[in-house]
Amino acid sequence: MTAQEKQPDLTDFYWMIQMLQTVDVGLVILGRDYRIQLWNGFMENHSGLPGKQITGQDIFSLLPDLPRTWMERKIESVFKLGAPAYSTWEQRPHLFRFKSYRPLTGQSELMYQNITFMPLLGPDRKVQQVCLLIYDVTESATSKLQLEQANQQLEKLSRTDRLTGLNNRGFWEECLQQEYRRCKRSGGHASLIIFDIDHFKAVNDTHGHQAGDEVIRQVAKQLKHTARDTDLAGRYGGEEFVLLLPDTDEFGALEVAERLRHLIQDMTVDYEQLKLKITISLGVCPYSNELQTARQWLEQADQALYHSKHQGRNQTSLWRPDLTQLA
Numbered sequence: 001m002t003a004q005e006k007q008p009d010l011t012d013f014y015w016m017i018q019m020l021q022t023v024d025v026g027l028v029i030l031g032r033d034y035r036i037q038l039w040n041g042f043m044e045n046h047s048g049l050p051g052k053q054i055t056g057q058d059i060f061s062l063l064p065d066l067p068r069t070w071m072e073r074k075i076e077s078v079f080k081l082g083a084p085a086y087s088t089w090e091q092r093p094h095l096f097r098f099k100s101y102r103p104l105t106g107q108s109e110l111m112y113q114n115i116t117f118m119p120l121l122g123p124d125r126k127v128q129q130v131c132l133l134i135y136d137v138t139e140s141a142t143s144k145l146q147l148e149q150a151n152q153q154l155e156k157l158s159r160t161d162r163l164t165g166l167n168n169r170g171f172w173e174e175c176l177q178q179e180y181r182r183c184k185r186s187g188g189h190a191s192l193i194i195f196d197i198d199h200f201k202a203v204n205d206t207h208g209h210q211a212g213d214e215v216i217r218q219v220a221k222q223l224k225h226t227a228r229d230t231d232l233a234g235r236y237g238g239e240e241f242v243l244l245l246p247d248t249d250e251f252g253a254l255e256v257a258e259r260l261r262h263l264i265q266d267m268t269v270d271y272e273q274l275k276l277k278i279t280i281s282l283g284v285c286p287y288s289n290e291l292q293t294a295r296q297w298l299e300q301a302d303q304a305l306y307h308s309k310h311q312g313r314n315q316t317s318l319w320r321p322d323l324t325q326l327a
């Protein structure tokens with residue numbers, strides 16, 4: 001008999017067991033009855049349960065936290081099909097609730113795990129046991145999560161106006177386009193309000209730019225307060241604001257506009273020792289099927305705003321076709 005043909009003897013078995021015990025991957029072998037047949041060193045270290053003590057015990061009685069139905073479904077499929085099954089940390093972050101000891105991460109309390117459920121075949125080529133391989137993927141999972149979080153923050157920043165926290169012009173215009181297309185398709189209601197602080201240049205010139213900024217912040221606050229969750233408020237320019245009202249006809253929009261005008265007329269902006277009073281002028285334009293573009297919708301709302309300014313400020317105007325000639 002050559003060396004290659006040599007039958008595995010006890011020595012081979014001995015070093016194989018040592019390897020299984022020390023490898024940096026969790027290994028659990030379960031029989032058909034879910035009793036533990038192997039619980040390696042990795043599992044011992046992280047669970048605090050010594051393999052010798054728990055061998056032969058039912059895994060679900062030993063660890064009642066395990067998602068029994070889900071695990072049984074996975075393991076049964078391995079027994080039935082004889083093919084491996086997998087679970088990633090994205091689907092199920094922690095199958096075994098092990099603490100994370102990775103010094104670099106420090107981000108997660110629990111170890112993120114990828115799991116492989118491997119069929120183990122007997123001499124009759126039938127699946128006799130299922131081996132669970134538990135990989136500690138805490139480092140890659142936490143860096144991926146951190147990256148995703150950073151990207152989300154960046155995305156939010158890229159659509160937010162810094163001074164007011166409202167949607168910025170670019171993002172708001174995208175939403176307007178979407179709403180315009182939605183209305184064109186479905187013929188639904190929607191309205192647009194655009195408004196501008198009256199004589200704002202005088203606030204800046206008299207009290208300084210910082211006082212002006214505080215006025216803008218307070219107006220934005222009232223706007224957020226007035227808008228419903230489904231409305232889209234934005235800062236369109238320096239002291240110019242917009243509010244897109246889905247599912248709202250001209251009457252609803254006029255009501256919102258007037259409520260906002262009163263709120264702002266009644267508020268006092270405290271800035272250092274100053275107590276500033278301001279007003280706004282507003283233009284309202286409901287969606288109509290005659291509109292050719294989203295830009296035209298905005299232009300018509302702007303014509304209504306211009307009309308309010310022209311008529312003496314601190315008022316709301318509804319767009320009408322003859323305002324085009326006035327502008």
Ligand SMILES: Nc1nc2c(ncn2[C@@H]2O[C@H](COP(=O)(O)OP(=O)(O)OP(=O)(O)O)[C@@H](O)[C@H]2O)c(=O)[nH]1
Binds near residue numbers: 199209212213309313
């Ligand atoms: N403080 C501050 N001022 C700004 C900001 N953006 C634009 N402005 C100022 O807003 C003022 C706008 O003035 P105008 O467009 O002349 O209008 P107005 O004085 O409000 O007059 P009416 O709109 O006609 O009532 C200008 O003085 C701009 O410098 C900003 O972010 N902060």
